[in-house]
Amino acid sequence: MEKLPAQMTVVAISKPGGPEVLVPETRAVPVPGRDQILIRVHAAGVNRPDVAQRSGAYPPPPGASDLPGLEISGEVVALGEGAAKHKLGDRVMSLVAGGGYAQYCIAQDAQAIAVPATLSMPEAGATPETLMTVWHNVFERGGLAPGETLLIHGGSSGIGTMAIQLAKAFGSNVIVTVGSQDKAEACVKLGADRAINYKTADFVAEVKTATSGAGANVILDMVGGDYIERNYEAAAIDGRVVQIAFLGGPKATVNFAKLMVKRLHHTGSTLRPRSNADKAAMVAAIEARVMPLICEGRVKPLMDSTFPLHQACDAHRRMESSEHIGKIVLTV
Incomplete structure (x- = not known):
């Protein structure tokens, strides 16, 4: 595999407030820990909890990234110790506890799902959390x-x-x-x-x-x-x-x-504070019961709009207008 860069572009919440507080920053590329994988992000779904977190009403759980973004799609570029479900180069989509608004993001190996041929990467980025x-x-x-x-x-x-x-x-x-x-x-x-x-x-x-x-x-x-x-x-x-x-x-x-x-x-219920074991069990049930429908093309996310990562503030404005029909996604 190619050497990973040391730095990446992310969109951070500079302070609690309106969409304008979402600003690009440079941060270190994270290193996956035990049972984790590092994903080069192709797309990140935008969800209501991101808006709540940005306004200061929904702090990330302990240990999670302070960056918004709860679902991503992309390519596996590094494996943490014990990660055996996915391999380098795999196209995956995953729920994450935060950190999705970035060029690279850590995910739990057990929570990532292989992206079927029926989904584009933006569609895959709009799928896991929902x-x-x-x-x-x-x-x-x-x-x-x-x-x-x-x-x-x-x-x-x-x-x-x-x-x-x-x-x-x-x-x-x-x-x-x-x-x-x-x-x-x-x-x-x-x-x-x-x-x-x-x-x-x-x-x-x-x-x-x-x-x-x-x-x-x-x-x-x-x-x-x-x-x-x-x-x-x-x-x-x-x-x-x-x-x-x-x-x-x-x-x-x-x-x-x-x-x-x-x-x-x-x-x-809320998803974000649930244990990794709980989330892995939900993923296993989805892989058995729902992924066949997605692989057949019978179910797929309805896409409203996509925005480049640096225009995350515009994506949030779109969500807060409540005019959207379906999913809003950031492309990286």
Whole structure:
């Protein structure tokens, strides 16, 4: 292999604030430790947690890079001791605990996944974080079964567009909420059975109508706030509400009687603080259950836009506009 440079360009958070605080810096190329690999980054996905971290609301976990970026694709250029799953030169995509906005990034060997021929490198960079979030929350925590109905809030987001495809591929019905006609059309094109514009319709009533009064079996919610009580209304008997973010705020006044009457489960999770063993187990399940669908071309990330690494601030502006449909990616 060619000799690695000592230095690399990264995009760092100079101080908590708006998109303009994302600035290019020169740093040392990191060295992989035990069970780690070093990836020359081709693409890095942009996610809401990056925006939260930039604004000062989502500090990286202990030991993680202070750079934003939770998912990458690229080429393996160095192996740490004990790393045996991947070899030098392999094209991989991986969840990372931080550090993705850079020319080189450390990943856990067990969390990296071989990039299939059906994905371009930018598409691969848009896949791991979203795929793991959807797999774990909709299928492992939410237990979505074939024939059941999944309600996705934020259907046109990176997570929403992946959830639509996976739920349909596994034989479930999908209802989404979106904020515009363009987003509604994009979701239906991906396979959603029904798209509800929450600005012009009451999603609770629409979900009841679409399910002949039964309600949604699983609800994937990134809004929180006043959606929490409305989710309890829209949920079916024995429904599962899975919380993955609180764009509408983490506090609400809720009548919890519905939880008992309908025997609901309300759960939630975040990916970043989970142990490496937990993440490796999710990756193994995804490699067995989901990667065949990606290899066949039946599931792939819906791409909104790509920006060069040094324009990360523009990528964040795009995300914060909420006009995007699908994934925003930095190319390196």
